[in-house]
Amino acid sequence: MIKITEKYNCTGCHACANVCPKECINMESDSEGFLYPGVDLKSCIACGLCEKVCPVSNKKDIDNEPQAFACYSKNEQVRLESSSGGIFTLIAEQIINEGGVVFGVILDKDMTAVHSYAESMEQLKAFRGSKYVQSKIGEAYKIAGNFLKKNRKVLFSGTPCQIAGLKAYLQQEYDNLFCIDIICHGVPSPRAWGKYVSYQESHMGSKVQGANFRHKDKGWNRFSMELEFNNGTRYIQTLDKDLYMQAFLKDACLRPSCHKCSFKTLHRQSDITLADFWGIQKIAPHMDDDKGTSLVFANSGKGKLMLDRLQNLIVSERVDIDKAVCYNPAAFRSAGENPKRGAFFEDIGKLPFDKLAYKYCSESIVITAKRKMTEAAAKVLKKTGLLHAAKKVLK
Ligand SMILES: Cc1cc2nc3c(=O)[nH]c(=O)nc-3n(C[C@H](O)[C@H](O)[C@H](O)COP(=O)(O)OP(=O)(O)OC[C@H]3O[C@@H](n4cnc5c(N)ncnc54)[C@H](O)[C@@H]3O)c2cc1C
Ligand code: SF4
Ligand code: SF4
Ligand code: SF4
Known part of the structure; x- marks a missing residue:
């Protein structure tokens, strides 16, 4: 037991x-x-x-030769609505077109991240975009297993540990199963996300009805958190200033297992791995227009075949996998634990989210605010012609 x-x-x-x-x-x-x-x-x-x-105590070694590609969807709208290059949607659409079922992550009406399944193009839309919080699998493996036994095609997407969990649960290979995982930094706590949502709701005086963790209004590199409220108002803030994204990226609220992840490897159990192609400007600059480029690993024969089938719908180029992951260490290295992580969670029941984030994750928020103030002051001095004089005085 x-x-x-x-x-x-x-x-x-x-x-x-x-x-x-x-x-x-x-x-x-x-x-x-x-x-x-x-x-x-x-x-x-x-x-x-x-x-x-249990996939942690029964770790599987995979002997494969993954191929890496820089890719993005030719469908500009899908690409802009997706976190990186919109490749997930293209694969999911292929599966739906073949009468299959797609499993992915949605935010339910309470803004909780849960695994769900879609059988139509319309239902697929809710999976689009990364939800930076751990999703609840619930009975998704059982339901997927039942579809597989009935010979339906199944696409299951999730974190590498969730794909390992599905495969361990199934205990056998299925030709009609296609798995997508991600390069995974780690998953933040659902309680921290809930606190953030409550904080924003009390600030705006209205319930959150939709969240986009990766809005591209300021581009793919400097993405924004966007929240929509029931009263028609909207919050949007870039990742360097949004308090939740700072808590996530500063590793203050990740699941403990993410700091010692057993699934960080280039030899993965999924057929396709999706990620942001950070460093694309150095590796294939002609594929960087700041609208989102995906780093895609084709890990299996099924994965390679799927990419071939998408060729008319994507822009893609083969890249050297070792060079590509240099800019994305989450592919092979666990996130370090923030020394203030323990204190963050000790205070989570006592402080509202803004106070929690300022207390334990504020360094970069304060630095950004200071840099902004310096930039603003420099602009004023430039306008008034005093910038040169001020620089002299400072020297
Ligand atoms: C928690 C998390 C951490 C990530 N860390 C990194 C990283 O360190 N480096 C990197 O390059 N990329 C990371 N990614 C992946 C990246 O954000 C994009 O999801 C990926 O590039 C796919 O983008 P897309 O444009 O093809 O499709 P999109 O439409 O943006 O991707 C949607 C897919 O992500 C799945 N998904 C969404 N939220 C979750 C979730 N909470 N848990 C499991 N699956 C989810 C959906 O089911 C769907 O399959 C992370 C994603 C998540 C969810
Ligand atoms: S699977 Fe259920 S019944 Fe079997 S040992 Fe575990 S807890 Fe007990
Ligand atoms: S939830 Fe997954 S990792 Fe945790 S004990 Fe169960 S099988 Fe193992
Ligand atoms: S970092 Fe590892 S343990 Fe954490 S969610 Fe990702 S795959 Fe799972």
Whole structure:
């Protein structure tokens, strides 16, 4: 029977809960807001299946030769609505066109990230865009397994640990299964995201009805968090100033397992890996227009075939995988733990999100504010013709 003695060793993938024949594993939230399995001992029959499928304690080595590509969709609207180059939507559309089912992450009406499935182009739209918070798998593996057994094509997308969880749960290969994972920095706490949403709601006096973590109004490189409220108002702020993105990027609120991730490798269980092609301006500058370029790994024969089928719909170029990941260390290295992470979570129940972020993640926010003030002051001095004189005085 599964027992979590060390939180670093549980990714919250839900494979154990999905496989339990007695349905006696509940995924329970800890004080940080992450889900861990809890076993109802009265119902457990000690069959050992939960331990057998756990992808962390039964790590799989993959022997493959991934190929890397710089890609983006020729459909400009899809590309601008997606986090990087819009490749996820193109693959998902192929699967729907073949009568298949697509699993991905949506934000439900309470702004909780959950895995769900789509059987139509319209339903697919909700999966578009990265949701920077851990999604709840729920019963998604069981549902996907049932579709697979009925010979429906299934595309399952998620973090590398979620794909490992699905494959471990299924315990067999399926020709009709296609998996997409991402280069994964790590997943922030659903509790931290909930606190941020509540803070924004009380600030605006209205409920959040939609969130886009990767709005491209200022470009793909300097993306923005966008929130839409029930009263018609809108919040939009670049990643360097948005308090939630700062807490995420400063590694103050990631799941413990993300700091010792067992799935950081170039030899992955998925068919396709999607990522932002950070560093594209150095590797293939002609493919960088700041609208979003994806780094894509074709990890399997199925993945390579899929990219071939997309050729008319994408702009793509083969790149050297080792050079490409130099600019994206999350592909192979776990995020370091912020030394203030523990204190952040100790205070999460006591402080509103803005105070929490200013207290524990403020360094870069303050530096950005100072830089802005210096730039603004320089502009005024330039306008008044005093910039040269001021520089002399400062020297
Ligand atoms: C938590 C997280 C961390 C990431 N870290 C990095 C990183 O360090 N470096 C990097 O290059 N790229 C990272 N990415 C991937 C990147 O943000 C894009 O998702 C990727 O480039 C695909 O973009 P796209 O334009 O093809 O499609 P999009 O439409 O933007 O991608 C949507 C896909 O992402 C999935 N998805 C969305 N939110 C989640 C979630 N919470 N959990 C699991 N799957 C989700 C959807 O189901 C769908 O499959 C991360 C994504 C997430 C969700
Ligand atoms: S040992 Fe079997 S019955 Fe008990 S929790 Fe694990 S899977 Fe469920
Ligand atoms: S199967 Fe997944 S959720 Fe269950 S213990 Fe292992 S990592 Fe945690
Ligand atoms: S960093 Fe690793 S453990 Fe964390 S969500 Fe990503 S794949 Fe899972």
